[in-house]
Amino acid sequence: MDITEFYETFFEEAEELLGDMERHLLELDVDDPDSEQLNAIFRAAHSIKGGAGTFGFLVLQETTHILENLLDHTRRGELTLRRDIVDTFLEAKDMLHDQLNAYRNSAEPDPEAFERICKTLKQLALDELGKSMGDVASGASASAQPAPPQPEPEPEPVAEASVGAGDEGNALCVALLGVDDKDRELLVEELGQLGEIREQRGDAKRYEVILSTGVSTDDIEAVMCFIVEPEQVQISSVSGGAASAVPDISAKKDEAPAVEDKPAPKAQAPDEPAKPAAEKAAKPPAKVQGGKNKAGGESSLRVPVDKVDQIINLVGELIITQSMLDQTASEFDGVTHSALHNGLNLLQRNARDLQEAVMSIRMMPMDYVFSRFPRLVRDLAAKLDKDIELVTEGKSTELDKSLIERIIDPLTHLVRNSLDHGIESPDKREAAGKPRTGKLTLSAQHQGGNILIEVIDDGAGLSRKKILAKAEANGLAVSDSMSDDEVWQLIFAPGFSTADKVSDVSGRGVGMDVVKRNIQSMGGHVEIVSREGQGTTTRIVLPLTLAILDGMSIKVGEEVFILPLGAVLESLQPNEDDLYSMAGNDLLLKVRDEYLPVIALHQVLDVQQARTKLTECIVVIVQGEGRRYALVVDDLVGQQQVVVKNLETNYRKVPGISAATILGDGSVALILDIADLHRLSRRKAPRRSNDQQHQLVQEVLPS
Amino acid sequence: MTAVSQANNSLQQASHAAIDTQSSEFLVFSLGEEEYAVDILKVQEIRGYENVTRIANAPDFIKGVTNLRGVIVPIVDLRIKFHLDKVEYGGQTVVIVVNVADRVVGIVVDGVSDVMTLSPDQIKPAPEFGVALSSDYLSGLGSLDDRMLVLVDIDKLLTSEEMALVDRTAK
Structure with missing residues (x-):
């Protein structure tokens, strides 16, 4: 068997071991190190060295070897730890990570970096051990x-x-x-x-x-x-x-x-x-x-993600088949076919349980994300000369793997922002009557079908005055009567930063808009709560998974579409008096003192045989990417969980549509993309009056 | 759906037949009065035309998408694409599901007749005219007694820009 087949396993394991190593190093009390932790760090280095040796990753083996020796002395108490030694160890750990990545990409690690770290470690060994040996020499x-x-x-x-x-x-x-x-x-x-x-x-x-x-x-x-x-x-x-x-x-x-x-x-x-x-x-x-340590923990199985995805797909199929059977069986008489109905009920319950169990395989604890922040906070705090205590809550909260990987970047950005702009320097804090050490809290918790992630700092908070002044200077439409919420939303505008000076940590204003976009692309949203002088809380709300969607099925003409439930605010039957026209063609609907643009689904998606009289239709107030509008549909059908199917696998991106799903009767229903639908409607608007179907089609299709 | 089962039977027979290295096998289908053929190795299955969900703002020959055992598959009506006069959907209307460029696509045709083995000397080069169907999308013309089969290069046709089936950015 080819040894390279095991490379991936080694890389994954080594990565985990390095993560463990970093965690222990960060938790380590320099003055009174816990021997269990020192042992754990040593063991991690030792295991990586062994693996690297087996697979012939010489540079990695060499570096870990030197580190391992140092760690060995440390755990035997022959090397007295100091903060700077721990820093060196952390640096070495980063270097190992780089080397690992290089091998992973089938490249040789940077020889210069390798020499540098070897030299640093050897020097440390010579300096420290030489000294301590002199002390203990007997x-x-x-x-x-x-x-x-x-x-x-x-x-x-x-x-x-x-x-x-x-x-x-x-x-x-x-x-x-x-x-x-x-x-x-x-x-x-x-x-x-x-x-x-x-x-x-x-x-x-x-x-x-x-x-x-x-x-x-x-x-x-x-x-x-x-x-x-x-x-x-x-x-x-x-x-x-x-x-x-x-x-x-x-x-x-x-x-x-x-x-x-x-x-x-x-x-x-x-x-x-x-x-x-x-x-x-x-x-x-x-x-x-x-x-032993491993066996003592939870035993786990390494499975490629695509295998899991295949199971999820199959279970999705099973659910669809089950609801098809349900639909057919509902035509039979309940009394004479009670056994059939009981069986189907049981099948339904089992199928749902199975689906939940399978979905949970893809779930990963938030600790995967949170665990990388202690290091970041420590390094940044040192760089910014601030005292910061990091608190993490809800580490075991689980989130879909694909989402957890995409949340890292936005969250890192928010943490950097909090450290740089939020939390003040110790002197300023003292002057403001706050403890010198700033507190940054990262928390995660489930909230219904969503996960709520919060970044909380007890820093200076957002300055309403500063933001408004800056927004005005940037040419954004502002007024003093805006609510706090609206003011905070301004910082998500592209190019917005109230930092007095640009640092290499943050402040260039490329950021919050990207954070917001990233989170929205995951189907979530972000909001800010802030009180000047008391701190800022940034809240991210995300769906637990992208594979299943809570949807509302609606009907237009003979066609059924799915609206993501998260985008739906309310639905109502419009009153003639609340409809206003603008510039002849545009319609506005007044909902509780707010005028919302009206978009008729049958017009945007060219549905035939739809109801055209607005007062007979249902209007669903939806919100996407910050835009709120009234979507006109014929009927609301119901609410259901749908399995999201990619349209682009065999076809292409369709304007106004995010994905597809399969309904209980086996037919395909399209899932609407609220924000894109709005754009589509605006692109189509100028042509609509001409009523030229062909031109419309051509314009909508990118040429 | 007898047409479909017959066609599937002949598909099976074709796969059992001895494969001549020189000749290639084609699935013959009809569009109106005309006879076309595609390389049988591209064909995944044949099924009836049903339950197609329309896609808004797509070209008219893209009928929509359908559920093929959990996979969302676009359906293209070649009769519309080739500007046939009569486009009807009935019991004889079948969908040939083909595999091209790692994608699964269904094409609507009027009917599937049989599987033919054509030797190289039976395949004539395609003439270089063709307004509705550019000769780029043809691999040749099959001549069989008094019948003429238009051999469609289904790969090229379905991945072409004018079919709008594939995102330009994606491929």
Whole structure:
């Protein structure tokens, strides 16, 4: 079997592991780190390294390897965490993510970035570990560690010029296997810092350094691991001999810094060293722990989305078939065919349950979205010099997968806005009598068939005066008598920003209009509640899924159409007195002091045999993309859930129509696109008076 | 719907017949008095004309869409497209469902007669005139005793711009 088939699984798993890693890093208390969390971070790095090794993603493996070593020291308490170290870890995590993406797109990761991160991590290791090792250096640790067997006879230590008088520990023989010259120099220099080098000799294949030191073998190994593979190093204790070589470090020191830039060699040691066995033996416990952790959580199954979609489609078919049967059976007498009716009722219930269960497969918790904000908020807050506490509520609220992916961008934008414009600087907050730390809340909850997502900040709030002034300057129609709601809606106009200065975080005014458009394209809407000085709440209301729609079926002539229920405000039978004409052709309907344009569906969609007398028709007040109008139809048929079918699969986009569905009798009904219908009606209006069907058709079809 | 079942029978027979590498098989259908044929490998199935939902503001030869086992399929009336005088919908009216360019499209014809095997020497090049039907959409003319079959290149025809079946931006 081709190993590449498993790539996707690895990528997905690695992505999840990186997500876990980031979450734990962010939650980590620097002063008193939770060992469970440190272990979890280590395990994530370890698993990624293992996978990367299996699939031959060398750069990824190398980077994780270095990170893993550092994490290993951290969890053993040998490396004291600081905020900047956590930042470095986070940076490394981002780098891993980039590398992962590069591999995913079948490209090689950026070698420069790789070198940079390796260098940063190695430097961190050398700085921190070197220091802490100096602190803990004591003779006891070395002898406590079981030294691996030395395959070759002990080299006799040769006494040279001076004798280390205050030699505080035992002598170790560090053997470097298959290490090239440059790395060797670097290693020797490192070793020189850990203790006193008494003697060094050998060739590229095996180079031995006799070291007099109080540092344990494990620590030496750990330091060297940042430069070479663990199996390339063999450390053994040398019995007796207090002599120490005169180190000629001074000569090598000059070259050393340059060497550090080099990425660690990928070459494996040509020899069969004894070390890997010990290394491997040490690893399984970590792996088992990781495995257990997974099993302890919920067990899950990876299934491609198209398979799920196929099931959803089939269930949709089943529902349609069931309602067809229902319709046929309703012609039979209820008394004589009671068994049939009972059976059909049962079928209906089961089919609905099945549909719900299947739809829930596509649902994902909002945590998928929320989990990426702690990092964003942390980075942005640091950049803007603000103290911000992020609170997330309703993480387990579920939303359709296709929607959850599309909500990320608009939500990110809103969060950035809140941080940049909403929440004030700590000093300003203090002056306003608020706590220095600003609070940003992200919440999600179900509300009927919708999901309500809120971004709440306790910042300065929107300034009505500023917005009105800006809107006026931008040439928008405004008046002082506008309600707050209407004023807030102004910020969704293209090119609108009240930020005093443009920052790289936000303020260019390209944004809120895009946010609004994105959310509307998902069938949702966005609204703002704000009080000056107290904060702003942005509310996003979205349908739970795009695959099923709550619709209202209406009839025009002999044709049935579906109106999305979300767009329907009310329906009424118009009174002759409430209808006003404008410019001869346009009709307006007065509904509670509001004049709404009237659009007759049969005119826009050329339906024959429709009722033409308005007072005999039904008017449905609809709203789409902020426009409200009165749609004239013949009859309301009923309300039903419909399975949305794409028209573009086999046909093309139809003006005024968003999709299609299949009705209970097996026929196709078109789902109206409220906003597009309005546009279509305006495009058709000039021609309508000429009553030239052919021209109409040509104009509507894009040529 | 006897016409349909007969046609489906002959479809099945055709698939059982030994396939000659040189000859190709065609499904012959009639539009008025004229006989046309399409490559049988493009044909998915044949069904009756029923339950078609009209699409507003579409060209007149696009009759609308129908539900083909849960898939929304556009229906094109070739008789209107080819400017036939008599366009009637009755029991004999059938829809040939074809698969072109990863799409499923139904074409309305007056009737399906049979499946023919044509050898290369029976296929003559299409003449280069044709006002209603550009020779671009023809793969040739099939000559069979005293019958002439117009061999339609259904791929080219249905994906052409004038059929307005495919979004230009999409393809």
